[in-house]
Amino acid sequence: MxxxxxxxxxxxxxxxxxxxxxxxxxxxxxxxxxxxxxxxxxxxxxxxxxxxxxxxxxxxxxxxxxxxxxxxxxxxxxxxxxAQISWVTVFLTEYAGPLVIYLLFYFRVPFIYGRKYDFTSSKYSVVHLACICHSFHYIKRLLETLFVHRFSHGTMPLRNIFKNCTYYWGFAAWMAYYINHPLYTPPAYGHEQVKLALIIFLFCQLGNFSIHIALRNLRPAGSKTRKIPYPTKTPSHGFSYWSPALIIPMR
Missing domain, CATH: 3.10.20.90 (Phosphatidylinositol 3-kinase Catalytic Subunit; Chain A, domain 1)
Structure with missing residues (x-):
């Protein structure tokens, strides 16, 4: 030889x-x-x-x-x-952060809204519904990372995780602060606004999940093959964007 x-x-x-x-x-x-x-x-x-x-x-x-x-x-x-970090670790870190951060505001832990509001609860049901939807969205993402996604690359540069987490964590904190604020007021258009936002939110969650399954099936297990999805443009990012964004109209 x-x-x-x-x-x-x-x-x-x-x-x-x-x-x-x-x-x-x-x-x-x-x-x-x-x-x-x-x-x-x-x-x-x-x-x-x-x-x-x-x-x-x-x-x-x-x-x-x-x-x-x-x-x-x-x-x-x-x-x-x-230095490199695995994509699984990246996604778990990105998605676990917003889940925890939102709950800190929801439970009104000390040093956020003032001592007299520590561990108090909102009297409005829509606030609790918003927490359920937000938590569901990120728990879904965590489970998809563990059981659905297949990655063509095993790692990414460690320095990028700080930029990625700043976006996800910062947006979650911004939403959570106002939605769970003690001075929160109900939605301007009442229950109809909440119902419409909830329906669209659930539709986006289902659409996002279906696209992730479709993309998973394009790459055989253990391979790095990249097939072109059909249709060639997928609405995955649109569903991902609107899912958390629709929590805001609930307030």
Missing amino acids: KYYEVEILDAKTREKLCFLDKVEPNATIAEIKNLFHKTHPQWYPARQSLRLDPKGRSLKDEDILQNLPVGTTATIYFRDLG
């Missing part, structure tokens, strides 16, 4: 980082990453970007060495992607 020699250089400095001898021709980039990780434990596979050109695109984990435009002595360039 003809073996390959793989030389891994730093994409920025061109410094030789690793030399792999007797690499099998059918070895994948994922396997090469694992071999590189053994010599440099600080760079785990998810943190590695391997490429044939210092400024070129990253090679896919499933790419096979012998199918690449390289000779028996291959030069591959390494770039550090920085």
Whole structure:
């Protein structure tokens, strides 16, 4: 069997980082990453970007060495992607935050509305309905993350989670503060406004769930295949946006 020699250089400095001898021709980039990780434990596979050109695109984990435009002595360039975090952890963090934050305002924990309102409850049923809807929305998202979603990429840069959480957590706090405020007043158009908002909210929840199931079925379990959905434009993000937004008209 003809073996390959793989030389891994730093994409920025061109410094030789690793030399792999007797690499099998059918070895994948994922396997090469694992071999590189053994010599440099600080760079785990998810943190590695391997490429044939210092400024070129990253090679896919499933790419096979012998199918690449390289000779028996291959030069591959390494770039550090920085600390990574799994997408499952990202979504769980994004969605658990709003669930907890909203409940803090709902139960009126100390230091939010003033001492005399600590752990008091609203006298309006619509406030409790809004809490149920908001909690349902994010519990649904948490369960979908664990049991429905299939991810084409295992990780993302750790620094991005702070930006993502700022959006979800901040919006939840903004809504919760006003909806659960002791000076809250009922909706301007009464029960009819609440009923309409609730119906649309439930419709969006069902629509969002159906789209997530459809997208899940486009990617076989354990694969990174990306099929084009039909119709080519899905309303998933629209349903996701309107679901929490419709909690506001309930007030």
